[in-house]
Amino acid sequence: MTTDLARELLTDGFDRIRDGVPEVVDGLSVEELLWRPDADANHVAWLLWHLTRQQDDQVAALVDDEPVWQSGGWSERFGLPYPPSAHGWGMSSADVGRFSVADPSLFAGYQEAVHERTVRYLAGLDAAAYGRVIDERWDPPVTVGVRIISVLDDAAKHLGQAEYVKGLIGRRT
Template sequence: MADRDHELHIVTDLLVDGFGRIRDGVPEVVEGLDPEALLWRPDADANHIAWLVWHLSRQQDEQMAHLGSTTSAWRSGEWSGRFGLPYPPNAHGYGMTSEEVGAFAVSDQQLLVDYHEAVHELTLGVLRDLGVDDFERVIDRNWDPPVTVSVRIVSVLDDSAKHLGQAEYVRGMVRRR
């Protein structure tokens, strides 16, 4: 059993490090940007930095809360009201139209950072509460092969990293225009 506990510790530390890199990148990607820069879209159908940061946080929040059988930070921390978005309270960005992305008007970089910080804390709690056997638990049989907790966590981390990278790319475009 000591070997499995050691392996769990290694896996948890690796995931904590991965999500920590997202946490570190969020403030960096919005730092020093005025509201116009945060909401600038390279074209009419592109995502802007503020929406990308919100979306990467929302998807991580809901999926990690689900894995931990807990309430998301968005729902428990009154973030929905603080953001005041024109979306249903359960919206997280998946499948949104260009018009819906354009309706996102939050340009408070600190609000984006603070929300992601709350999501990060929730994520750490979920990761640290997982036992060795939890990683192999099937949570979605609609896929072949069925999705396990470990696969979902990697998917969430991957999605967060991709959206952070997109936000960094748009930031580079903003600064060069």
């Protein structure tokens, strides 16, 4: 596979995430964004925030820079009751329940900012970069290419979960 083809495929995958976030938010009220199918389930708002935070944190680590969550002022705009370093991993059901959002357009704006950085990073990769080892704690060690696929996979799974919960919202009686 050529570097150009890899970049095109990965960019297409991340484009789908970027486009999917506002599609999920579209038509939902704040109350619906925060609705949970049961007391321990994640709601649409948390899922969209988490998928973008994980992408932001992991791409920031790859570019050796601060996440746009902090550098772009998104932490302040969202005003969540978590430390600025929070990204959702390991959060309890109670933590998810404390999530709130006043402006649903924040999700698309934050995802767009993270997407821009992601695509800019992908544009600068050459063939050798994909094989560079970045985490030797795993067997086999994690490479840049494996990390990028992991980020995309996690984002796609959480986007699908958010779409599913949105579907449940429409089916409530």
